Amino acid sequence: xxxxxxxxxAFALTLAGFVKGALGLGLPTISVGLLAVxxxxxxxxAIVIVPAVVTNVWQxxxxxxLRDIAKRLWPLMAGTAIGICLNAGALSHSSTHYGNIALGAxxxxxxxxxxxxxxxxxxxxxxKWVGGIVGLITGxxxxxxxxxxxxxxxxxxxxxxxxxxxxQALGVFFTVATVTLAFNxxxxxxxxxxxxxxxxxxxxxxxxxxxxxxxxxxxxPAEAFxxxxxxxxxxxGLYLAGSALIELIW
Numbered sequence: 001x002x003x004x005x006x007x008x009x010a011f012a013l014t015l016a017g018f019v020k021g022a023l024g025l026g027l028p029t030i031s032v033g034l035l036a037v038x039x040x041x042x043x044x045x046a047i048v049i050v051p052a053v054v055t056n057v058w059q060x061x062x063x064x065x066l067r068d069i070a071k072r073l074w075p076l077m078a079g080t081a082i083g084i085c086l087n088a089g090a091l092s093h094s095s096t097h098y099g100n101i102a103l104g105a106x107x108x109x110x111x112x113x114x115x116x117x118x119x120x121x122x123x124x125x126x127x128k129w130v131g132g133i134v135g136l137i138t139g140x141x142x143x144x145x146x147x148x149x150x151x152x153x154x155x156x157x158x159x160x161x162x163x164x165x166x167x168q169a170l171g172v173f174f175t176v177a178t179v180t181l182a183f184n185x186x187x188x189x190x191x192x193x194x195x196x197x198x199x200x201x202x203x204x205x206x207x208x209x210x211x212x213x214x215x216x217x218x219x220x221p222a223e224a225f226x227x228x229x230x231x232x233x234x235x236x237g238l239y240l241a242g243s244a245l246i247e248l249i250w
């Protein structure tokens with residue numbers, strides 16, 4: 001009999017891959033959020049990390065802007081790597097309940113920022129130091145929850161990256177973040193042979209979802225899809241944080 005957990009992993013990664021194929025981001029955010037319903041966030045990230053790294057590397061080189069992105073975003077990426085290393089071990093040592101509360105809150109914050117189209121601008125002369133601070137905060141959050149989109153993605157939008165350059169920049173940034181996280185997970189013992197089979201299933205389903213998302217990108221109303229996706233993130237965040245709070249109280 002097929003393990004129901006493997007079926008759930010396949011579903012979560014196919015959905016997350018579809019969103020990444022359609023929007024250029026969201027694979028670890030959605031997949032870790034969904035898998036955290038059935039397991040601790042640390043184990044969820046250990047299963048997701050290899051597909052996340054591989055798909056991000058692919059996205060990194062799918063465009064002509066790599067040199068400009070590296071020159072412009074190196075403080076953000078360096079700060080993120082430092083933050084992840086400073087908070088190393090948070091996923092393996094923190095309470096599952098508190099981890100789910102933090103993850104749920106971040107998913108809701110990310111979705112609400114997207115729905116309200118909250119935006120701010122960062123002047124070019126301030127990009128370096130603001131990017132370093134944003135990266136450090138992102139790294140600390142990512143090390144504890146596996147989520148890398150807050151506040152890094154709003155920052156990349158705030159410096160005025162154009163559509164195609166933004167998609168490639170997301171790939172470059174997420175590659176740095178997920179590779180650093182992979183080292184942390186390996187050192188903490190979360191990334192091991194026990195995650196090999198779930199990780200292989202996750203990889204295959206992530207690519208399947210990505211190809212489907214790319215194929216559907218030009219056919220779906222982009223704005224409607226984005227809103228449904230963000231509303232779903234709010235619901236998922238409420239469930240994760242709410243159920244963890246109830247278990248803590250009771």
